Amino acid sequence: MANPLGNRIYQVDIPRPSQELLQKLSEAPAANLDDAMNRLFAMDTGIRALNSHPLCGPAVTVRVPDGDNLFIHVAMDMVSPGDILVVKGGAGADRALLGELMLRYLVPRKVGGVVIDGLIRDLDYIQEECPFPVYARGSSPNGPYKNGPGEINVPVAAGGMVVNPGDVLVGDPDGVVVVPRDDVEAAAEAVQAVQEMEHSVIDRIGQDGVFIRPWMDKKMQEWDTPTLSL
Numbered sequence: 001m002a003n004p005l006g007n008r009i010y011q012v013d014i015p016r017p018s019q020e021l022l023q024k025l026s027e028a029p030a031a032n033l034d035d036a037m038n039r040l041f042a043m044d045t046g047i048r049a050l051n052s053h054p055l056c057g058p059a060v061t062v063r064v065p066d067g068d069n070l071f072i073h074v075a076m077d078m079v080s081p082g083d084i085l086v087v088k089g090g091a092g093a094d095r096a097l098l099g100e101l102m103l104r105y106l107v108p109r110k111v112g113g114v115v116i117d118g119l120i121r122d123l124d125y126i127q128e129e130c131p132f133p134v135y136a137r138g139s140s141p142n143g144p145y146k147n148g149p150g151e152i153n154v155p156v157a158a159g160g161m162v163v164n165p166g167d168v169l170v171g172d173p174d175g176v177v178v179v180p181r182d183d184v185e186a187a188a189e190a191v192q193a194v195q196e197m198e199h200s201v202i203d204r205i206g207q208d209g210v211f212i213r214p215w216m217d218k219k220m221q222e223w224d225t226p227t228l229s230l
């Protein structure tokens, strides 16, 4: 057998949450979902939405070297409908890992989206035609090499967060939140409570201009801040 270190493909049947659970996660803004997870689960701010389609689905993960997409091509044949292809490229990359041809190939495969910790190209297609969400650090006309190696369905550090195969990624223009696969139900429940709280605050602001902030009164009592006159 070839040396599998940095050169392996796990054929895992990732957990795929029910449509109902995914719906609950995706109907809230990513910010509220992150609040529901105590504000610790967002990818770093370099990972940006390149079109406006909402992102929500379980991850198939890929690790590739700087500027090389051979194993992304292999992973494209492993995604099921709704899956999010999550790629960790090398840190010093100056070339795109994916572009229009690959994205067009993923359309009939009904991929749920693509999140690239690295660069993409063919931005016009992504912004104007691609029917699913694409997130990446940016774009470059420099194209990828296709030499390998790589790993598929291993834990990757994408956008500064550990992403395991089957973790659920939820994204909107604010960025991407990673829900560990064992926490999906708890997160879906917790986000509903955050949503209800936000809606009641918004309603009061709209109704009578009152912003309910019990935490502010509590903190300011602790500070006992003097009000001075000049």
Ligand SMILES: O=C([O-])CC(=O)C(=O)O
Residues within 6 Å of the ligand: 069, 097, 098, 099, 100, 101, 102, 103, 121, 122, 143, 144
């Ligand atoms: O050449 C590549 O592998 C990436 C690309 O631009 C495309 O898929 O259109």
Ligand SMILES: [Mg+2]
Residues within 6 Å of the ligand: 099, 100, 101, 121, 122
């Ligand atoms: Mg291209």
